[in-house]
Amino acid sequence: MKLVSLNHKDKSYCCQPQCLFIIKVVYNAALIFIQVVGVNMITDTEYKRVGWHSRRGMLELDLILQPFYRDCLRQLSAEQQQLYIKLLTCEDQDMFRWFLEAEPPQDPEITTIVNLILEHNASLGQ
Numbered sequence: 001m002k003l004v005s006l007n008h009k010d011k012s013y014c015c016q017p018q019c020l021f022i023i024k025v026v027y028n029a030a031l032i033f034i035q036v037v038g039v040n041m042i043t044d045t046e047y048k049r050v051g052w053h054s055r056r057g058m059l060e061l062d063l064i065l066q067p068f069y070r071d072c073l074r075q076l077s078a079e080q081q082q083l084y085i086k087l088l089t090c091e092d093q094d095m096f097r098w099f100l101e102a103e104p105p106q107d108p109e110i111t112t113i114v115n116l117i118l119e120h121n122a123s124l125g126q
Contacts, residue, residue, distance in 0.1 A: 042081050047073065053088045061092055064099050067124060068117045076116075083113040 042050065054069040056062055073084060087095070087110055097103050098114045105111045 041078050050085060056092050058092050058096060061095055064117060064121055068120050072120055083109055087113050
């Protein structure tokens with residue numbers, strides 16, 4: 001992971017655009033510790049980028065993901081927002097099977113966000 005220094009000497013940000021974690025680098029003798037000290041909430045630019053990536057190659061997925069993105073993404077915790085972003089890195093065919101409940105995701109974190117999306121769509125009557 002490449003780190004980019006800020007003006008404050010003991011903080012760095014992950015330079016990966018999908019990573020919103022603030023980390024603190026702590027130097028202790030010969031060891032270097034990296035500690036997560038906070039998670040940024042999604043910015044307006046990131047929100048729009050996530051919205052673009054929520055548009056998939058399958059209409060069925062668009063009908064599931066777009067309402068959740070529009071109605072819920074801003075209200076989610078930072079951790080849940082990161083899970084949604086992680087979900088968007090998955091293959092369309094996998095997501096389609098998960099949302100049809102044909103098979104559960106292997107990753108328990110992905111299962112959490114899939115269940116949130118399914119609950120939201122059930123509340124909409126979809």
